[in-house]
Amino acid sequence: MAGIVTIRARIRRIAMAAAAVSALVAHGAHAQEKPGAVAGKISDGVVRIGVLNDQSGVYADFGGKGSVAAARLAIEDFGGKVLGAPVELIDADHQNKADIAAGIARRWYDADKVDAIVELTSSSAALAVQQLTREKKRINIVTGAATSELTGKQCSPYGFHWAFDTHAMAKAVGGALVEQGGKDWFFLTADYAFGHSLEEQTAKFVKSKGGNVVGQVRHPLNASDFSSFLLQAQNSGAKVIGLANAGMDTSNAIKQAAEFGIVQGGQRLASLLVTLSEVHGLGLPAANGLVLSEGFYWDLDDKARAFGQRYQKVTGRMPNMIQAGTYSAVLQYLKAIEAAGTDDADAVAAKLRAMPVEDAFSRNGKVLANGRMIHDMYLFEVKKPSESKQAFDYYKLLATIPGSQAFMTVEESGCPLAN
Template identity: 45%
Template sequence: MNLKKNIVLAALASIFVASAPASANYSNNEIRIGYLADMTGAYRDPIGPRGMDAIQMAIDDMGGEINGARIVTFSADDRNSPDVGSSVVRSWIDERNVDMVTGLVASSVTLAAIRLLEENDKLGLVNGAVSSAITNQHCGPNHFHWVYDTWAMSNGTARAITQEGNKDWFLLSADYSFGHALEADVERVVKESGGRVLGKVRHPFPTTDFASFMLQAQASGAKVISLNNAGHDTINAIQTASEFGITQSGQILAGMVLFSSDIRSLGLETAQGLQFTKAWYYDINPEARAWAERFKERTGQMPTMVHAGLYSSTLHYLQAVKAAGTDDTQAVRQQMMKTPVNDIFAQNAYIREDGRMVHDMYLVRVKSPAESRNADDLFEIVRTIPAEEAFRPLSESVCKMVNN
């Protein structure tokens, strides 16, 4: 009788242990997150230091710990340098045993970082970088791409503008991997939509003097000037175009990667009428607005789409760590992939086998000063681009993990 009782108790104990994740399954009894971003340069305002606030909000919403394991963060300025970024990530892996690195803003820095993460079987959550190559030519089993990419941004904006009858384009691109990828994607969409590219020029990254580039664009006779850059470069290009009277003379400026912080810097008087694609806007639904108000109360500013993506991806990661009962990279990755994304950033979204997080995108128009009700009322949503249309189809992927 005692033997039977002991067997039953042992069986119950084994069931309990198997179903209740123990903190012993977390290395160092901590979940360690590194935030790598441009804190002082061209991408400081749309992402930068406030990205850490978004990450901390996700950590706070998880209670600051998981099954007794504390959530610890590190942050660093990559200075938009692949060498600096690689050095930071390597030190985090070797000296601090980070489990996950997020932020990852400049595409050149990101491509260097994800190689190190794969070599050391750590997870990367790419939020700031835009190059679609991250989940195409450079896809891998150790990173996800969350907010947007060049395929989605160009597909939404360039297709809409070309199909409105604006067939002749001039491409102005940042001269590094992100700008090159965006230039290629815009050119593809323009030609697929029946348009043509009359000229192209690349500018140094970053730069403040856009005069010669805008003169070339103006002289090309193109109806549309595509700004294949981001952050301060985009702001400077738009301001130069305004000084030269480019839009007043009838040419259209198409910003491929614009943030709400950019529109505030430019002012509605200068930016009104601009159309571009966004991954998220704080007025898409009441839940997004409520979270954005929390962010503003904490930071003094409304969040950009990347801030929302940092919150969303970090929360999804931490929920997966909790559900898996471990911080093992591949176990967490599988848990994230099999769990739909439903939060303030996206609804009914999911992660594909190439690492792309697939969600709705939005074509927006910048309001005029007369249309805007307050300082935070910047955009009108022209069209919701369904998730299945927004990103590169897997049938066109060259990712080694996709079985076409």
């Protein structure tokens, strides 16, 4: 009888073990179906962030490796882990080509298990990657592209736009400069969609403040000789010459404007998209008198200075708004994972929209329903060499444009998420 009992006990133990194995297998299958729901609350035990931008072309100084350094600082400041899982950073050069950007992003998502992509210089690349992140249900936070379409008609539940956009730049430069006496404008515009949009939006704000557009001229992308275009602008008699271009086009136009003595002749040169990096490359003798807008300047306050000095120790230069914005975006993404208790994209996206943004880049920032992070924008004038007291002491503040005025509302943006 004792032998029979022993056999029955063994059978029961074997049955229980089999049930336990079946439960584990079922749990594993369920976890594979729902990658955000595994134990530990981090999908594969690691949070991976990719910086995807131009690292070798016309926008290499715009963000480039400087944005990678800023993202790394954000991870270090957060402690290198979130919810107990390590945070890894990878980066790649998309060469300003939308197809290359989308191909890298797809490989990152499918093979490398990247959770979020940031920076995304170049509007075409950013729009392509944002469409992919919508399909893959991953997060993208754009700091390096300008188009307001990212949070407009092409907005995404998983897409966010951080540092600036064409609307904010146009309003900061066009609207605020008219209020300071720059009423008559002539536009020197890059002849493609980005330049046309920037000119159109700036002209709207110029006119809304009582200013006038007296003329415009279009130049090809990557132009080397701006002399004929600048001569037309100079002869127009406009108070302000607006540069609706970016990258090397802007730098070349500013250099040649200095040779023409445009600022010295009494006209104001206003760039609608230029950063501290380009000003540094140009030097104050060529860039002084230039009016521009950024969403960040390292010498604005104590928080900005502290970050700027740390960044300079790593890179040898001060950050511009794209690089500081990338720091902010990565830091806020990690904060959102911590607040959500998971790296599940839907939960993290909800926290990104709910949490205030307060860091070295932003003061009292907030994210709207369409993914647009609103923060103050600033109108600056580049100093004369005699006014600069130290390296990278390049700007004097002309005006502050509150974030609620600088950026479109969700309703104005045309984003379907408004509904």
